[in-house]
Amino acid sequence: xxxxxxxxxxLDFDSIKNNLKTYLxxxxxxxxxxxxxxxxxxxxxxxxxxxxxxxxxxxxxxNEMFLDSAIMRDSIVSHAKELNYVPRSFRSATATVxxxxxxxxxxxxxxxxxxxxxxxxxxGNKNFTFVTADNVLALNPANDNDQNTYIASAxxxxxxxxxxxxxxxxxxxxxxxxxxxxxxxTNSIRVTVIExxxxxxxxxxxRDKLFGLDSTSLVFFxxxxxxxTYEILFGDGVIGRKPKDNSVVLIEYRACNGELPNGIxxxxxxxxxxxxxxxxxxxxxxxxxKEVLAAQGGSIAESIESIKFNAPRAFATQERVITSDxxxxxxxxxxxxxxxxxxxxxxxxxxxQFGKVFVAVDLxxxxxxxxxxxxxxxxxxxxxxxxxxxxxxxxxxxxxxKVDSLVKYDITQTSLNIDDIKLxxxxxxxxxxxxxxxxxxxxxxxxxxxxxIDSAQSSIISNDTNTYAIKSFVVDQFSRNFTINFGFPLxxxxxxxxxxxxxxxxxxxxxxxxxxxxxxxxxxxDGLGFLNIVSGNDxxxxxxxxxxxxxxxxxxxxxxxxxxxxIVQENYLNLYARTKGKDITPINRTILSIRDxxxxxxxxxxxx
Numbered sequence: 285x286x287x288x289x290x291x292x293x294x295l296d297f298d299s300i301k302n303n304l305k306t307y308l309x310x311x312x313x314x315x316x317x318x319x320x321x322x323x324x325x326x327x328x329x330x331x332x333x334x335x336x337x338x339x340x341x342x343x344x345x346x347n348e349m350f351l352d353s354a355i356m357r358d359s360i361v362s363h364a365k366e367l368n369y370v371p372r373s374f375r376s377a378t379a380t381v382x383x384x385x386x387x388x389x390x391x392x393x394x395x396x397x398x399x400x401x402x403x404x405x406x407x408g409n410k411n412f413t414f415v416t417a418d419n420v421l422a423l424n425p426a427n428d429n430d431q432n433t434y435i436a437s438a439x440x441x442x443x444x445x446x447x448x449x450x451x452x453x454x455x456x457x458x459x460x461x462x463x464x465x466x467x468x469x470t471n472s473i474r475v476t477v478i479e480x481x482x483x484x485x486x487x488x489x490x491r492d493k494l495f496g497l498d499s500t501s502l503v504f505f506x507x508x509x510x511x512x513t514y515e516i517l518f519g520d521g522v523i524g525r526k527p528k529d530n531s532v533v534l535i536e537y538r539a540c541n542g543e544l545p546n547g548i549x550x551x552x553x554x555x556x557x558x559x560x561x562x563x564x565x566x567x568x569x570x571x572x573x574k575e576v577l578a579a580q581g582g583s584i585a586e587s588i589e590s591i592k593f594n595a596p597r598a599f600a601t602q603e604r605v606i607t608s609d610x611x612x613x614x615x616x617x618x619x620x621x622x623x624x625x626x627x628x629x630x631x632x633x634x635x636x637q638f639g640k641v642f643v644a645v646d647l648x649x650x651x652x653x654x655x656x657x658x659x660x661x662x663x664x665x666x667x668x669x670x671x672x673x674x675x676x677x678x679x680x681x682x683x684x685x686k687v688d689s690l691v692k693y694d695i696t697q698t699s700l701n702i703d704d705i706k707l708x709x710x711x712x713x714x715x716x717x718x719x720x721x722x723x724x725x726x727x728x729x730x731x732x733x734x735x736x737i738d739s740a741q742s743s744i745i746s747n748d749t750n751t752y753a754i755k756s757f758v759v760d761q762f763s764r765n766f767t768i769n770f771g772f773p774l775x776x777x778x779x780x781x782x783x784x785x786x787x788x789x790x791x792x793x794x795x796x797x798x799x800x801x802x803x804x805x806x807x808x809x810d811g812l813g814f815l816n817i818v819s820g821n822d823x824x825x826x827x828x829x830x831x832x833x834x835x836x837x838x839x840x841x842x843x844x845x846x847x848x849x850x851i852v853q854e855n856y857l858n859l860y861a862r863t864k865g866k867d868i869t870p871i872n873r874t875i876l877s878i879r880d881x882x883x884x885x886x887x888x889x890x891x892x
Contacts, residue, residue, distance in 0.1 A: 295335070295336065295339035295340075295343075296336065297332050297333065297336045300331075300332040300335045300336055301328055301329065301331075301332040304328050304331060304332065305318065305328065308324075350363070351363040351364070351592055351595065351596070352592070354592075355588075357512065357588050358510050358511070360588050360591050360592060361508045361509075361510075361591065363595070364508070364591050364595040365507055365508060367595045367596060367598070367599035368598075368599060369591070369594065369595040369598045369599060370470075370506055370507060370508055370514075371508050371585065371586045371590075371591045372583075372585065372586035372590075372617060372618065372620060373468055373469055373470040373471075373514065373585055373586075374466075374467045374468065374469055374539075374540050374541075374542050374583070374584055374585050375469055375471070375540070375542070375581060375582055375583045375620055376442040376443045376444045376469045376471075376472065376538055376540040376581075376582060377412075377442075377443040377540070377541075377543070377544075377545040377546050377548070377579040377580060377581055377582030378440055378441070378442055378443070378579065378580065378581050378582075379405065379414060379440070379441050379443075379548065379549075379551065379567060379577065379578060379579040379580075380438055380439065380440055380441075380567070380568040380577035380656070381403075381439055381441055381551055381565050381566060381567055381568060382435065382436065382437050382438065382439070382564075382565075382566050382567075382568050383397065383420075383422060383435070383436040383439055383553075383562060383564070383565055384422075384433065384434070384435050384562070384563050384564040384565075385397075385422050385433070385434045385435075385436075385557055385560040385561065385562055385563065386432050386433055386434075386560060386561050386563050387432060387434060387557075387558070387559055387560030387561070388432050388559075389559040389560075390432070390434065390559065390560065393423065393424050394421045394422060394423050394424065394434065395421070395422040395434040395557065395558065395560050396419055396420070396421060396422075396558070397416060397419065397420040397421070397422055397436055397439070397557055398416070398419055398557070399416055399417065399418050399419050400415050400416065400446055401415065401416045401553075401555075401557060402414065402415050402553075402554045402555070403415070403441055403551050403552065403553055403554060403565060404551065404552050404554055405443065405545055405548040405550065405551050405579060406548065406550045406551075406552075407544075407545065407547065407548045407550075410544075412443050412541060412544070412545040412548065413443065413444065413445050413554075414441040414442060414443050414444075414545075414551065414579075415441060415442060415444065415445075415446060415538070416439065416440075416441055416442075417440065417442055417472065420436050420439050421436065422434035422435055422436035422557075422560075423435060423436070433563075434560065437568070438568050438577075441551075442469075442472065442538060442540075443538075443540050443541060443545045443579065443582060444469060444472070444538030444539055444540035444541070445538065445539055445540075446536060446537075446538060447465050447468070447536070447537055447538070447539045448534060448535065448536055449461075449462070449463055449464050449534075449535040449537075450532060450533065450534050450535070451532075451533045451535075452530060452531070452532060452533075453527050453528065453529055453530065453531045453533060454529055454530070455529050456529075460509075460515060461515060461516035461517075461518075461533055461535065462509055462513055462514075462515050462516075463513055463514045463515070463516070463535060463537060464513065465537070465539040466511075466512045466513060466585075467539045467540055467541070467542070467585075468514060468537045468538070468539055469537065469538045469539075469540050470506060470514055470537075472536075472537050472538040473490065473506065473516075473535065473536070473537045474487070474535075474536045474537070475487070475488040475490075475504050475516060475533065475534070475535055475536075476488070476533075476534045476536070477527045477531050477532070477533055477534075478531060478532040478534065479527065479528050479531040479532075480528070486502050486525075486527075487502065488502045488503060488504045488518070489502060489503055489504070490503070490504060490505070490506060491503040491504070491505060491524075492505070492603065493603070494523055497519070497523045497524050498523070499519075499521055499522055499523075499524075499525060500525055501519065501523075501524050501525055502525055503519060503524045503525075504516050504517060504518055504524075505517040505518075505524075512585065516533070516535060540582065541582070542582050542583055542584040542585075543582045543583050543584060544582065545579050545582050546579055546580050546581070546582045546649075547578055547579060547580070548578060548579040549567045549576065549578045549579075551565040551566075551567070552565055553565055570654065570655060570656060575654050575655075575656070577656060580621070580649075581619075581620075581621055583620030583621065584620075586617075586620075594613060594616065594617045597609065597613040598613055598614070598617055600613075601613050601614055603668060604668050604669075605627075605641075605665060605668045605669050605670075605675075606670070608626070608627040608628060610627075611625055611627035611641070611643055611665065611675075612624075612625040612626075612627065614664075614665070614668065615643075615645065615661060615664075615665065618664065619660075619661070619664075621647055621648055621649065622645055622646070622647060622648070623646045623647060623648045623723070624645075624646040624723040624724050624875075625643065625644070625645055625646070625724065626643070626644045626646075626680070626724035626725065626872065626873050627641055627642065627643045627644075628641070628642055628872050628873070629641060629642075630642060630676075632871075632872055633872075639672060639673065639674060640673070640674050640675075640676050641669070641673055641674070641675050641676065642675075642676050642678050642872070642873065643661070643665070643675050643676065643677050643678070644677075644678050644679065644680045644681075644724065644872075644873030645657070645661060645677060645680070646680045646723065646724065646875060651679075651680070651682065652679050653677060653678070653679050653680075657677075658677040661677050662675060662677055678873060679873075680724070680873050680874070680875050681872075681873050681874045681875070682756075682874070682875050682876075682877055683753055683754065683755060683770065683771070683868075683870060683874055683875070683876055683877075684753075684754040684755075684756065684876075684877055684878065684879055684882055685721075685728060685751055685752070685753060685754065685868070685876060685877070685878050685882065686751065686752040686753075686754050686860060686882040686883075686884075687713055687733070687749060687750075687751055687878060687882065687883050687884065687885075688749065688750045688751075688752075688884045689709065689713070689737060689747050689748070689749040689750075689883075689884070689885050689886070690747065690748040690749075690886050690887075690888060691705060691706070691709045691737060691744055691746075691747045691885060691886070691887050691888070692744070692745050692746050692747065692887075692888045692889075692890050693705050693741065693743045693744045693745060693887065693888075693889065693890070694743050694745055694890055694891065694892045695743075695889045695890070695891055696891055696892065697742065697743035697892075698741065698742070698743035700741065700743065702887045702889065705740075705741060705743070705744065705887045706885050706886075706887045708740040708741045709737050709740045709741075709744070709747070709885045709887070710880075710883055710885050711740065712736045712737050712739065712740035713733065713736070713737065713878060713883050713885070714878065714880065714883070715736065716732065716733050716736045716878075717877060717878040720732060721875075721876040721877060721878070722875065722876070722877045722878075723875060724870070724873065724874075724875060725870070726870070726875075726876060727867060727868065727869045727870070727876075728751075728867060728868040728869075728876050729867055730749075730751060730866035730867055731866075733749065733751070734747060734749055737749065745890065745892070751863075751866070752860045752861060752862060752863075753770055753772075753860070753861045753862075753863055753868065754858050754859065754860055754861075754882060755768045755770065755841075755858075755859045755861075756854075756856045756857070756858050756859075757856060757857060757859070758855070758856050758857075759798070759846065759847070759848050759851070759856070759857050760847070760848070761847055761848065761849060762847055763845045763846065763847045764845075764846060764847065765842070765843065765844050765845065765846070766841075766842070766843040766846060767840065767841070767842050767843075768840070768841040768842075768843070768859055769838075769839060769840050769841075770839035770840075770841070770861055770863075771839055771870060771871045771872075771874055772839050772863060772864070772865075772868055772869065772870075772871075773836065773837055773838070773839060773863070773864040773865070774792050774793065774834070774836045774839050774861050774862060774863060774864055775792045775836065775862040775863065775864050776792070776836035776837070776864065778790055778791065778792050778811045778862075779811055780810050780811035780812045781808070781810050781811055783826065783827045784824065784825070784826045784827075785824075785825055786823070786824065786825075787820060787821070787822055787823055787824055787825045790862075791808045791809055791811075791862075792809050792811065792834070792836065792861060792862050793807070793808065793809040793815065793834050793841060793859065793860070793861050793862075794806060794807060794808045794809070794859075794860050795807035795808075795857055795858060795859050795860065796851075796852070796853055796854065796857055796858040796860075797852040797853065798848040798849075798850065798851050798852055798857060799848060799849040799850040799851075799852065800817055800819075800828065800847075800848055800849060801828070801849075802849070803819045803828070804819065804852060805817050805818060805819045805828060806818060806819075807831060807843070807859070808825070809834050813833055813834055813835070813836065814830060814832075814833055814834070815830070815831050815832040815833060815834055815841070815842075815843065816828070816829070816830050816831060817829055817830075817831050831843055831844060831845070831846055832844045832846070836864075839861070841859065841861075
């Protein structure tokens with residue numbers, strides 16, 4: 285038999301065919317294998333193609349065996365199931381409304397709004413159905429002289445249509461209770477088991493854990509199934525009650541439209557409620573913040589990238605929050621509107637607050653955290669916290685970065701004009717903002733920003749970029765004290781200034797303009813740790829009065845007895861600072877971000 289060494293390190297078509305030719309060189313029976321028009325060459329092509337296809341298939345098959353390399357959703361969901369992770373389903377948008385009913389036939393002090401009562405929410409030319417999740421009482425106000433009017437305040441209604449799946453149990457067959465609609469909101473699932481031809485009806489409750497369950501526990505479990513569906517599981521009669529054979533399993537749930545209904549504020553009732561007529565459905569307003577509680581929180585099913593990221597981390601948390609990553613994993617896995625989470629111990633606050641964990645949540649659609657969301661997140665996370673630890677949800681703090689960049693490009697290398705280059709450079713800065721910062725615990729790297737600008741277009745040859753940290757805060761005509769903590773060291777090597785000085789002299793800390801005592805002024809530091817209100821023109825500045833101090837080491841700026849008559853440019857005052865290092869690392873709940881308004885790009889043409 286012919287002997288030959290075969291290269292097994294590559295499995296592409298050409299390498300396989302060359303291996304077969306190398307093998308045939310060691311025998312004397314077939315001689316025309318190197319002639320492309322021969323029959324043996326065609327056979328070699330077939331063998332090489334077959335081997336190549338099998339290699340590709342086995343490679344894809346082996347990839348699907350591991351969570352990190354799998355690309356098919358069913359494979360990823362199956363691996364997540366091994367980690368006891370249930371991917372997040374579609375979520376219904378939720379609105380908070382006030383409902384007014386006029387009922388001339390009501391004799392009691394309240395009117396019941398039944399569970400499943402439907403309302404229509406309108407957004408443009410699209411209508412969405414919202415329903416109540418439970419029975420609600422509309423009460424007659426004590427101070428209402430019209431005894432026929434009933435009001436239900438701050439009632440939550442959920443977007444989606446009620447759907448039902450029903451099954452007959454049979455222990456002799458393979459039983460599966462699949463929820464057939466792929467847009468199910470799994471938070472809305474209710475399971476009823478009807479036994480003994482309707483004589484007994486049991487309501488089963490969803491559980492995620494086995495603790496405290498016995499053979500009589502009326503519970504069901506939920507897991508993801510194939511084809512983007514979910515499956516109901518019952519107990520085996522030892523842990524959890526098992527329904528009898530020939531029982532009817534009725535599964536009720538909402539099928540929703542994800543994020544499409546978010547923001548809806550206009551609602552109307554679809555039908556009368558009992559003997560009463562719904563005269564008004566209005567969106568509620570938060571009494572504390574005056575926030576309009578329009579529809580929000582709707583989202584589509586969890587993406588495969590999110591499942592691959594969250595499943596191992598959710599398994600590590602074991603449904604409890606101990607480390608900061610636990611807070612991040614559980615909150616992001618259960619609330620799709622969350623962009624990022626930061627959690628840190630109260631000992632890191634100034635002054636320290638022991639026994640507390642501060643949790644900052646950055647929402648995708650808002651900078652601040654509404655009180656309604658704080659309450660919802662607290663109610664979710666508190667049962668999972670250690671007994672002596674109290675989670676406190678706080679707003680993220682933003683430190684903005686101003687970018688001044690002079691971009692030079694070679695006009696011989698491109699047909700683009702100055703405006704085109706400016707747009708490309710500005711877009712590169714914003715892309716850097718979205719991909720590298722704009723989240724908790726993300727460090728601003730100056731060199732990466734400069735590289736991103738240079739890479740915006742091949743004709744750009746260099747850029748001279750300066751950056752400043754910005755804190756924005758609201759001021760008014762009343763004297764107030766402000767403590768601004770940048771959270772990182774500021775430049776302390778700039779020479780001190782005289783009371784009257786050149787307006788172009790470099791400062792570590794300076795502000796946007798405002799009107800004070802009838803003059804346009806700004807705040808400046810003097811290089812020695814003191815802040816002053818200064819006025820003047822484009823050439824010369826003079827000190828009006830002292831107004832505070834700056835600690836260059838800690839980055840804490842204290843402004844005392846400060847008031848303004850008017851802000852010149854914005855509705856808030858910007859305080860700029862030159863950082864000691866070009867890289868900026870945020871602390872605790874601070875998010876670094878670059879706003880469009882803080883990007884200033886100038887373009888210079890050169891010819892090389």
